[in-house]
Every structure is written in C-alpha cells, then in structure tokens.
Amino acid sequence: MSTITLYGATGTIGSRVLDEALRRGHTVTAVVRDPAKLTTRHPALTVAVGDVLDPASVAEHAEGADVLVSAVGGGDGPGHQALVKPSFESLVAGLRTLGADAPRLVTVGGAGSLRTPDGKQVWDAEGLPESLLQIMHAHGDALDFLRTVTDIRWTNLSPAGTIAPGPRTGTYRESLEDLLIGPDGQSRISAEDYAVALVDEIEQPKHTGERFTVAY
Template sequence: MAGIAVIGANGTIGSAVVAEAAARGHEVLAVVRDPDRYRGDAAAVERGDVLDPVNVARVAAGRDVLVSAVGGGDGPGHLALIEPAARALVEGLRALGGEAPRLIAVGGAGGLETAPGRRVWDTPGLPEAVLQIMHAHGAALDYYRTVADIRWTVLSPAAEIGPGPRTGHYRTGLEQLLVDSAGRSHISVPDYAVALVDEIEQPEHIGERFTCCAL
C-alpha cells in the first residue's frame, strides 16, 4: 500500500485517480482548494495550493507519490497554472531532499508525434483554446525534462479522453500518438486512471513522458 497525495482531486481526472487508488487499498490524501466541498473517495482531505512550494512540500511530506492532476480544461485561469505549477511542484519536492516522494503529473496529448516532424498540435483547424492548453502542457513537459534530481513522470492521454467504462485494458507508448484497432486515439477517464495507478504500483517511466490509449 502506498501513501498517495493527489493535487486537483476534485477534477475529472483527479477524482478518477483517487477512486482507482483508494479501490486498490492505497492511502489517498485529496488536496483541493475547498475541503468543505470535497465528496470523493480519499481517506483524508487538505487544502492545497499547487503554486505554493511550501504547501506542496507540506502535503507531499511522508507520502510515497505525489500526483498532480492540474490541467487546463477549466478555463483560462487553470490554463495559466500548468507550467508554473510544474516549477512549484519541483521546488516543493526539492525542499524535502532525499525524502521527496515520486511525482506523477497529468500531461497533455498535444506534443505527441503523429508523423515525423509533426505533432498533434500541428493538426489544422484546432481551436485556439485547445492549442493554448496543448502548448501549456508542452512547456511543462519541457521544464520537467530539465529536472534530474526529482523522480518525475508525465502521463499523456490519447487525443480524446472522456467519460466511458473502466475496462482495465490499454496500450502504452512514449512519444508517438497511439490509436486503437479502429484507428481512433482515445481512452476513458477511468482507464487513464488505471494506467496512472499501475505506474504508481509498477514504476516503468521515471524521468520520462509516456502515453496510454484504448486497445
């Protein structure tokens, strides 16, 4: 059983990660902006600020893994958090020295390769708001790749992620966008959470980004 803190535990992906981890018997701390509104599956809940390294260090202390489910899907205010949050997370974990937990961050699909020299964000016709989220996640990943003293992992979803069943089955890859047997790049939120918690339990991607897709 691992001690896991999930920042952004009230969000769509964060709540799914909490539910999956709790169902497997892990001890989960939900870190949210308003604990009074939390109704999830975590064993404990605390107020948190992902942009405050001191707060990051406090909620991460004594944990085995810190999950950051900070994304840009909730509007411009959240979009502006993505890359600065990556820096604050690393700074907070550095303050814990050798006792710092592993960091797993929810990433984006925009930087995945669709062909040599082309990425998802090069697809014609993408809305500007979507492009901004993609590039913000790309900037966060670029920053993580400069970090050598923290055990980090970024998990990028398939091109489409949304509601759906928990099948417990998925494919993984590294830098290329994955597609299923019908040529569609998608994964349900519950199966994304399965992939993330599997990575917690069986680490295979420390210091790198990987991606997951439905079969």
C-alpha cells in the same frame, strides 16, 4: 500499498485517479482549495486544504508520502497557461526542500506534443481552435520544464487524443512519444482506464524521468 498526495482530486481525471487508488487499497491525501467540492468519503482518504502554487504548502503535504500526483488543470486555455507549468514548477520546488525523502512526482500531461504518423505533432493539425492549442501548449511547456529536472523522480502521463468519462476495462496500450491510434482510426482512452494506467505506474514504476502515453 503507497501513501499518495493528490492535487486536482475534484477534476474529471483526478477524481478517477482518486477512486482507482482507493479501490486498490492505497492511502490518499487529497489537497484541495475547497473541501466542500470533494464529496468522496473513504477511511483511507484524508482531505487537506493547500495551494499547489505555494512550494511551502506542497512540501507540507508531500512530506512522508511515497508519491505526489498532480492532476491539476486550468479549465480553459488561458487557465491552463496560468496554472499547469507554474504548478509543476511549484511542485518541484516544494519537493526539492524535502531532499532525499521527496516522494516521486507523477503528473497528468497532454496529448498535443505527441508525434503523429506523419512525423508532426498533434498540435500541428490544421483547424484546431485557439483555446485547445493554448491547453496543448500549456501541457507541452510543463513537460519541457520537467525534462530539465534531474533531481526529482518524475513521470508524465499523456492521454490519448480523446479522453472522456467511460467504462473501466483495465486494458490499454502504451507508447512513449507516439500518438496511439486504434483499429478504428481513433486515439482514445476513458478517464477510468487512464487512471488505471496511472495507478499501475505508481505501483510498478517503469517510466521514471520520462513521458509516456496510453490509449486503446
């Protein structure tokens, strides 16, 4: 079993990652700004107060962990632009201070930069609202940053084109750079099965130093 430090545990995806990790017997420290917002209680869960944008705080909470997971989002488009890439930079800076003992970094990514069947990227589609484009490019910029990092073991997991709360089936397909589309013509995954895939990667790393994506 792994010891996991988790940022973003109160969000739609982060809360599912927390539940899935605890379900499988992992030990989790959820680092939050406001502990009152995290209502989950479990013997293997510790709730800590910290700031994902403070590398010293990151190092403090990551020390001794096997894996650091970031499910941090920013709400709307400007919020994502202000938080996603800066949080990745802070996480990497904090982990670097731990040297060879730094845990692996697993981050929640976005689907916007995935390649579509026509050879373009998801964010090239016509008619996308500006706020959604801002969210997509915030995740794309964060991934571009991660791809410059060679001294930290990182993995970035992009969701399908649509991710929302739903059933946990425990099944999914994987790809690296291509948007996965199902027989119904849709690209989708439940937040629950996305969490399954993320914890699977924690337990059996297959994508260190790269981005991958999952969908039905």
